[in-house]
Amino acid sequence: MTVSLSVCLSLSLCLSVSLPACLSVSQVNFVVCQLCALLSAFWFRLFLHPSRTRPVVRHVVATLLGLYFALFCFGWYALHFLVQSGLTYGIMILTGVEHMHKYCLLVALGYLSFCQITRVYVFDYGMYSADFTGPMMVITQKITSLAFEIHDGMARKEEHLTPGQKILAIRRMPSLLEYFSYSCNFMGILAGPTCSYNDYIAFIEGGACRHRDLEPHRKANGKLRQSEPSPNTEVVRKVFTCFLSLMVFLSVCKVFPVERNVDDDFIANTPLYAQVVYLYLSMLTTRPKYYFVWTMADAINNAAGFGFNGYNSDGSPRWDLISNLRILDIEFATSFKVFLDNWNIQTAHWLKRVCYERCPYNPTAATFILSAMWHGAYPGYYLTFLTGIIITLAARAVRHNVRPYFLGSPAHKLLYDIITWAATQIAVCYTVVPFVLLSVGPSLKFYRSVETTGRRRHEDTRLISVVLTSQSIKSLQADAQSALHKNSTTDTRGNSLLPHTHTHTHTHKFKNTEETLSSTHHCEVRKHQREDNR
Structure with missing residues (x-):
């Protein structure tokens, strides 16, 4: 000693x-x-x-x-x-x-x-x-x-x-x-x-x-097995x-x-794709x-x-x-379940034997709650495992309903594996961030930043679509007015083939459409500016 x-x-x-x-x-x-x-x-x-x-x-x-x-x-x-x-x-x-x-x-x-x-x-x-x-x-x-x-x-x-x-x-x-x-x-x-x-x-x-x-013969592929x-x-x-x-x-x-994932300057000044890449790298290095x-x-x-x-x-x-653990299976997991099955394997066996196989009601939720209690008293653990319940149920539904459509050919299967690998890694990172941050405040700030960034990108997409639609309507209006002017000829009696009131009605509709789109466009711009200021 x-x-x-x-x-x-x-x-x-x-x-x-x-x-x-x-x-x-x-x-x-x-x-x-x-x-x-x-x-x-x-x-x-x-x-x-x-x-x-x-x-x-x-x-x-x-x-x-x-x-x-x-x-x-x-x-x-x-x-x-x-x-x-x-x-x-x-x-x-x-x-x-x-x-x-x-x-x-x-x-x-x-x-x-x-x-x-x-x-x-x-x-x-x-x-x-x-x-x-x-x-x-x-x-x-x-x-x-x-x-x-x-x-x-x-x-x-x-x-x-x-x-x-x-x-x-x-x-x-x-x-x-x-x-x-x-x-x-x-x-x-x-x-x-x-x-x-x-x-x-x-x-x-x-x-x-x-x-x-347990095999009766102690020889395999020409090699004599040792008893020990x-x-x-x-x-x-x-x-x-x-x-x-x-x-x-x-x-x-x-x-x-x-901690940089919840830094205000990083969130405000970093593009969405760069935030996702950094999130993956920061969790990978832990x-x-x-x-x-x-x-x-x-x-x-x-x-x-x-x-x-x-x-x-x-x-x-x-x-x-x-x-x-199995390191390669973790890093190349194509589903949330595969990741969990190869991470902390003996703990997963313990949870399965003492809880999942014996719990009569909602064993998935009970297993995640027991896992959170076993891990410790930090609030971030509970946020992680509550999020894990949702991710697990969602992953099961996606795999059950979407995966069969990609099994027709090797190329489709490869595409499915690539997409699900990326989705799995992002989902794991999103789930585990509170586990590393430990506290409630930073964890909720991370979730809010993800929601705000996603909503901002959604508003950007809507704004672009409104602008493009407005331009398309203006082009259609100009074409229609040109066609109306070209076809507004008179018959032998001097009467117009296209009534003036009908033309006025179409022009009025186009004006109303343009005004509506213009109003929508300005509303989207103002809303987008408020989001940026906030």
């Missing part, structure tokens, strides 16, 4: 000096702890392998290392992790399995919300660093998932379970050591991701690889992805600030930090031997059991 402490302190000092101001001290400590956790994960897999180490030893070491890293990062605030976990375990033991999953959800989410509200409104509003409620969010997912899985395995009949619930159901109550190892292990205590209890126990006991090598594939290649790839993500974030974190955090967490679990998910068709091992 002394060696680990000195390593952590040395790395923290070096990184705090070398990294730019984009990262705070607490965030530097977080990066240092994750790097130390990565090294510890290799040691854990090589020297405490389940083939020569009892599960109880692996449980103890994983738990102690997790609490040590938590203390280094968050100090005595890490005690909240033990309090939250202890409260819910007491509920599991003391209450019946019929309703304990509901009590655990209420207590865990309530304690998390209490800590989030205290941190935001008592200590430091807007402190967007590595705060102690981040790990509590992951612990909340784990202990509530465990409660629901115990309820499914011990209180419900198997025929009433879905296929997914049957796989995850737990048939016995975990011991206290198993419980704390699952919720506070060093691989996932800082940044997750969450995982099922059965998968974690299989990893600790050494049955994860055997459990997922090495994660080293996958870990190197993910660490390289983390390095690129961190470099990109540090390079552009100050170039495209999200994503690399999430790519770094979640990919590093995935690499740590893989380095420890956790995350094996069977084999690909070419015989290569898959290490995506608890992966939290």
Whole structure:
């Protein structure tokens, strides 16, 4: 422990000096702890392998290392992790399995919300660093998932379970050591991701690889499969992805600030297309930090031997059991659903298992509300998820009614994909801006600016159409008058072939039309000027 402490302190000092101001001290400590956790994960897999180490030893070491890293990062605030976990375990033991999953959800989410509200409104509003409620969010997912899985395995009949619930159901109550190892292990205590209890126990006991090598033949495409594939290649790839993500974030974190989207001068003096492009770029540059955090967490679990998910068709091992995102699928998503399905994947699984599949009324709205409560006390979170409900329902309707018309040919399908990609990215940016701005005032100002800009462009279009229509009517009037003058000849009796009153009537109608259009034109100009002045 002394060696680990000195390593952590040395790395923290070096990184705090070398990294730019984009990262705070607490965030530097977080990066240092994750790097130390990565090294510890290799040691854990090589020297405490389940083939020569009892599960109880692996449980103890994983738990102690997790609490040590938590203390280094968050100090005595890490005690909240033990309090939250202890409260819910007491509920599991003391209450019946019929309703304990509901009590655990209420207590865990309530304690998390209490800590989030205290941190935001008592200590430091807007402190967007590595705060102690981040790990509590992951612990909340784990202990509530465990409660629901115990309820499914011990209180419900198997025929009433879905296929997914049957796989995850737990048939016995975990011991206290198993419980704390699952919720506070060093691989996932800082940044997750969450995982099922059965998968974690299989990893600790050494049955994860055997459990997922289900094919009768261990040979694919001429390559002999190993009984336990090495994660080293996958870990190197993910660490390289983390390095690129961190470099990109540090390079552009100050170039495209999200706050500029609500700057008065920017809104007033920037064309609409430039505002949309800047909105996309500003939100794009916020994503690399999430790519770094979640990919590093995935690499740590893989380095420890956790995350094996069977084999690909070419015989290569898959290490995506608890992966939290797919970067390319996010950046090239052609629908709102595809974006959400590949972003924060394990949280989406948790929301689906504890809320969406079990809520009897309007599960979509209930899931978004639960997600907002879980994320924290900032009002911007609730604006984001309320907007997300509308965007999700609208995207479903568009996909259901419009997409079939573009499936006739590859060219039409390509055109549809391009249009929906652009629409998806804009919709995601529009939805997520309050999530980044956090406060109500700037978020509503952003929404108003989008509405005002769109209305102004609409008025410009109407003004142009009125002017063009007015010019067209004047041209038609001149042509008609010329035709009337040409055809107004007399018959042999000296009577005009075209009565004078008829000509006067047409001329009067044209005059009325011209006066109406002229009045409309002036009204549009005055309205447009008022909008510009405002």
